[in-house]
Amino acid sequence: MALKTSENYRGLSRDIVEKISKHKNDPNWMRELRFAALDAYEKIKMPKFGPDLGGLDIDNIASYVEASSAMVDDWNKVPIEIRKTFDKLGIPESERNGLAGVGAQYDSELVYHNIQQAVAETGVVYMGLEAAIHSKYANMIREHFMKLVPIDDHKFAALHAAVWSGGSFVYVPRGISVEFPLQSYFRFNAPGAGQFEHTLIIVEEDADLHFIEGCSAPKYNVANLHAGCVEIFVGKNAHVKYSTVENWSKNMYNLNTKRAIVEEGGKIEWITGSFGSHISMLYPMAILNGRGATMEYTGVSFAGHGQELDTGVKVEHRAEKTRSIINAKSIAKDGGVNVFRSMVKIATEAKKSRSFTDCQSLMLDSLSKSNTVPYFNVQTNEAEVAHEANVGKISEKELQYLASRGLSEDDARALIVRGFANNVSKELPFEYAAEMNNLIKLEMSENM
């Protein structure tokens, strides 16, 4: 089965946005939102900080790749080539192994979406966002879509809003705990394409959800762009864990936006493993809107040759007794560049709030770089803010010890790096932890 990358959809113009909107059968408000976003995109300048995005040529990025297969909920009806790709990635084996639901997106289109009957019966919704817009959840989506991330938030948020396609909608009603994780997998296959999926998650009061997102792409000669958007609404005393293992090809520009708003007593956990990509700019953000709301971030990024991973976290404490805990780890090898950027804002009202950041870097050679750029804006003196950062190397003693157990230097290094990233992998379900460990092994064995 051939997926067509229509030339008509290459670049960005009113015509293209119009075509996408028509093709998607957008309701009027969505069509207007797309055009407003396009206007915003044209006005907003490129980011003034971070990596050089000069290699990104929007006019040559396909903003939409049409799949020649319709979305299905029966795995056997998914075209065999796509099935093979996903089978290699362990999907839907992982569905059989205890996931509440699985979604799979191939280029711009969702190709598969399924939720376990028992989970659906509790009122939990997990479906393609495009379909959801035309369902009974239409109003709910209209109320929440691009509300946490305004269309003019930054240039790539505007781009996303103008050409978005695919992605998932999750709704967990009040008091419901989804026992097993929901999973969504993105696979890029078309060369020179952009992927602009939108994930909208609404978790009501006292509800609980673990959502896993996996991404991967093969390598092509032309640059690809990923500018997705994730918006998460965490209700009072609700809990959402959002886990991501990203493994992009080494020419990908990964400029993704993730944001959550957390109400009183609620909690958002970001678990992130960032691998691959040529350039990543990724700063999940939490707005702690209600008293006692919490954000925890546990992330690891691995930058190898030719990669610049500019990642970090943003958190806004807007209410009393809110807490944020940030544990960031980065690994740099063969001249890779890691930048950890954090922004902690504590508003005047957010008295007795606490924020703690621990940022550790492991440098595997003297060619690589690792920078930490913390930014604090604390408007009350009744808050506690702490930041620790350190850069380390693998010691000769550790290598010799592992050698005395029979491990070659390469194996020993890979094992130590895996140990360093263990705080992330132990938060992930088994098959994702295994995938992350494999990625580390692969990155470690790759030479310049």
Add this chain to the structure above:
Amino acid sequence: MTNLLEVQGLCARSGDKTIIDSISLNIKPGETAVILGPNGAGKSTIARAIMGLGDLHYSGQIIFDGKDLGKATIDARARKGIFLSFQSPVEIPGLPLNEILRAANEARKKKMRLTDFQLKMAEILEALDLEPFAGTRELNVNFSGGEKKKLEIAQMMMLEPKLAILDEIDSGLDVDAANKLSKVLFDYQKNTNVAYLIVTHNLRILHKLKVDRVYIIKSGKLAAIGNKELLKQVQENGFKNI
């Protein structure tokens, strides 16, 4: 029976300084040899030289299992069947002991099902009075000095070497724990025919073991070779008259 380990004229120098000088010793499979001597005599250097560790300049010959180790790397020596229990085991944050052992088995092309591995590890930890989940914890992080030493022995028992070099294995252990460890080492040797090279300045760890040969090292040189009689002499009078 041929020797498992033959060390001939081993010297170690750091710059102009001689740390050990012309040391020769040998061990057969299933035997226990002991290197005794006062602090700073160079005992640990012998242990480290056999394992190939350190940045000293070594000369002399080390033959293991009929082959000259020559410039063999540390990991190659380990895979040939040499194990060193470290005097000061390192801590590696985030890395569980079990992962090291499974990788070590893999490096030896030794296939072991996960459940068999877990069962064996559980038995070993129990025999050593260690907590059942010690293997899933980060290597040596938040363990006491004595526990770290026992974890070294646990690794030996999992990896099943032909020769185990045990460097000051009883430091940090109380009298009862040292006695118990001595018994564990005795039983393990009886079951596997492992050869021990025990480096110590304290005799209590030898309590339950059959000692085949004793080497006394003083100021980097071999001062005496003997058997249990020599051990007794040291026990009564220390190293002074040797």
